[in-house]
Amino acid sequence: DVKVTQSSRYLVKRTGEKVFLECVQDMDHENMFWYRQDPGLGLRLIYFSYDVKMKEKGDIPEGYSVSREKKERFSLILESASTNQTSMYLCASSSTGTGGEKLFFGSGTQLSVL
């Protein structure tokens, strides 16, 4: 069974801090994604990656960056956290060419920025 693991379930940070959210998948998937989930807004794509060292901006990349140095790991970085980045962050992965749109999600990281 595919496992997508996010390093923290809950995280509390202060405004201006640099924040790292980590995600690891164990199924050798090519594609990895970061979404944020907000009530009434659904899931919005922040960044995604099709391969190691490759990244593409999603719909709301401002204030975020990502890193994919290894195939199994995709990190989301908040360069200077702000209160409007308080949200649930979901990582997902998928395999190209076999119904790539079947995304496997992690359990999420609830980030609070104070």
Place this chain on the structure above:
Amino acid sequence: AQRVTQPEKLLSVFKGAPVELKCNYSYSGSPELFWYVQYSRQRLQLLLRHISRESIKGFTADLNKGETSFHLKKPFAQEEDSAMYYCALSPRNTGKLIFGQGTTLQVKP
């Protein structure tokens, strides 16, 4: 613009009643459409995709290109269907998903 709209934030029905969760999309090409579900304290997971034309847990969804809709239906709701449901669209050959705002389905006993 590529967009998915789920007009209802909350849909509340009684057990045994029919359910229809609405989804409308905006996309210039031939869309690939999906329904994802998140049960309480569980991960978001794929429920069904239009290309498979399948029925999962009694749910079906038909793509109506004329009305640009992909509504999710079930003839008789069960309490265990209570969850958050997201409609999603995948632009061709991108591998990414654009999600709607989500609809909470509440099935009352």
